[in-house]
Amino acid sequence: MTDAAPTLEDVARVAGVSRATVSRVINGIRNVDTEIQKIVRAAIEQTGYAPNRAARSLVTRRTGAIALVVSGAGSPADQVFGDPFFGRVVSGVVDFLRGHRMHPLLMLADTEDARADVIAHLRQGGADGALLVSTHADDDLPARCVRARLPAVLFARPASSLPISYVDLDHRAGARLAARRLLEQGRKNLGTVSGPLGVPASRDRLAGFRDVAGARVPNEEGNFTHESGEAAMARLLAAHSDLDGVFVANDLMAAGALGVLHRAGARVPEDVALVGFDDSSPARSCRPALTTVRQPVEQMGAEMARLLLARIEDPARAPTPVIFEPALVVRGSA
Amino acid sequence: MTDAAPTLEDVARVAGVSRATVSRVINGIRNVDTEIQKIVRAAIEQTGYAPNRAARSLVTRRTGAIALVVSGAGSPADQVFGDPFFGRVVSGVVDFLRGHRMHPLLMLADTEDARADVIAHLRQGGADGALLVSTHADDDLPARCVRARLPAVLFARPASSLPISYVDLDHRAGARLAARRLLEQGRKNLGTVSGPLGVPASRDRLAGFRDVAGARVPNEEGNFTHESGEAAMARLLAAHSDLDGVFVANDLMAAGALGVLHRAGARVPEDVALVGFDDSSPARSCRPALTTVRQPVEQMGAEMARLLLARIEDPARAPTPVIFEPALVVRGSA
DNA sequence: GTCCCCAGGGAGAGCGCTCTCCCGTACCAT
DNA sequence: ATGGTACGGGAGAGCGCTCTCCCTGGGGAC
Secondary structure (H helix, E strand, O other), X not given: OOOOOOOHHHHHHHHOOOHHHHHHHHHOOOOOOHHHHHHHHHHHHHHOOOOOHHHHHHHHOOOOEEEEEEEOOOOOHHHHHHOHHHHHHHHHHHHHHHOXXXXXXXXXXXXXXXXXXXXXXXXXXXXXXXXXXXXXXXOOHHHHHHHOOOOEEEEOOXXXXXXXXXXXXXXXXXXXXXXXXXXXXXXXOEEEEEOOOXXXXXXXXXXXXXXXXXXXXXXXXXXXXXXXXXXXXXXXXXXXXXXXXXXXXXXXXXXHHHHHHHHOOOOXXXXXXXXXXXXXXXXXHOOOOOEEXXXXXXXXXXXXXXXXXXXXXXXXXXXXXXXXXXXEEOOOOO | OOOOOOOHHHHHHHXXXXXXXXXXXXXXXXXXXXXXXXXXXXXXXXXXXXXXHHHHHHXXXXXXXXXXXXXXXXXXXXXHHHOHHHHHHHHHHHHHHHOOOOEEEEEEEOOHHHHHHHHHHHHOOOOOOEEEEEXXXXXXXXXXXXXXXXXXXXXXXXXXXXXXXXXXXXXXXXXXXXXXXXXXXXXXXXXXXXXXXOOHHHHHHHHHHHHHHOOOOOEEEOOOOHHHHHHHHHHHHHHOOOOOEEEEOOHHHHHHHHHHHHHOOOOOOOOXXXXXXXXXXXXXXXXXXXXXXXXXXXXXXXXXXXXXXXXXXXXXXXXXXXXXXXXXXXXXXX
């Protein structure tokens, strides 16, 4: 037994056929005699043959990998991967891809260098396409993908219109659900903590909440982290001590808000009702558990992967947005 | 402008040199005249050339990707990627790899098919090596990697001895820190919630705790999820109502335990002191925040990547275990 | 019997790169 | 002048696969 890995040639020799025939058997194309198929499979078994992926890619121009890119300026790795929201996206993507024998390549695009690296990687055929999850509105990676004609699908509508597929949630409708819940619970003095207002989703959630709760409802801006939720809630409370209902634009911030309310001596939901957004794991583990607006993130991740694969299959495919519907999940906090 | 991507040949023609010279400029090897370098770079710029990764891989036998595998029987995607612990590992790995122009390929190995796929992928040269994070003790993937001579590094010591590098924590020492903290706080009636006892780390933590707290300290077994922490704490409380100090083997379960104690009317830390393990994000966002044993997971992830790259560089390299030291982080719960 | 067709299989041309040879030239010491 | 020795650069052989083209032979239609 030599050290070099067996090649098609070796298998062909053992089976007494040509390289082409072995290739046909492996890829299951054209009509190959059943008897010969058996012989070839036995030869593959015997030699321990494994097709060389690089060689195959070279001719098929497919790698079987797609880039899963977390994009946006300055998002440190620990913050991104620590976010349960991102975990859910990954989960949906992986679940879908595995059924198609493809795998995601994790890339962080938090600096200009890193973004250039992502584009280069795709142009070099390091992946067949990209799934982009932007953390900031001014991210230019989607536009660069479009310009370079690289197959890509976004999570969330791009800030400026772009011929590219994306999945998104009807954030505005979701926020309206939250507002209605608070009003139904008899809350009169409402407030809200929004996400960063540069992000369309944040603006939509704020707008939706105000659609129902009134345009002058006070808001404090956070950035979707636990800490920013605490800070924003503290500011809100300082300015409006009579608050009895708050909508916080994601669960992580809502968990932070919960702590601030508790320390301020306000009981939830008795004194202040709280509604979050996302229905991510912190919502379930909080005390009280959060009433929240569910976003089917896993499904959205899977759909994103589906759209990308379709686009890779047919490059002429027209860009499609897919919008998901939110749902209210009632738990203890409101 | 044609549709086909420019190749080395094209660049060479434009620059008026040979393919080999362009290759040298790109890879920065051997001495190429500065003037010619400039010309070549200009030609690259002009043609918009991007080297084809598959072609390069075919001859270098390197892909620039490594597999990041979450292994073990039946770990649904959402459970794995939702776990903040795994997010920290990923974060450390990504952070280290990016400095080396490598990227992790995310793979889930929760079924026999998926495990076979991982091995096949590696044997086909789809990745240069593997980082294995096992969720179960009886995972056979490490052994299969060793058998196939595939470069691999584990997170956590393998259940049975294997010639393979791994990173781990001194769990026993960590659990001793927890026990000492509880004793120092004057707690007399201790109990503990362990992880699944099939996992070496869980056994070590239990053993370490009992080293200090006494061999007969009651334990209830969980499986590291929030829910299992609730259930285990409830059992513990039912059997030992006089408990005043509890060590829970990870923060996620500790957060669950906290909720159970709260509902049982026990104040933390006044009535019952609680110490967690990991120092993951839930520890900070709990109310009260958890006193816990810190595991430098990001560093461990980075070290794992470092070991793997070293092994890939030098296949003859001897397997090395790297053990990290835990540290007590004091917060509100004990 | 002749013709045609088609299934089954081989030959061989690439895919785009790296890297080993090899050759020419300039520069040093002898 | 002569040998030695770098260094700069070209030629060309693969890396291992897919896929088109072509050849062969057997069977059906006429």
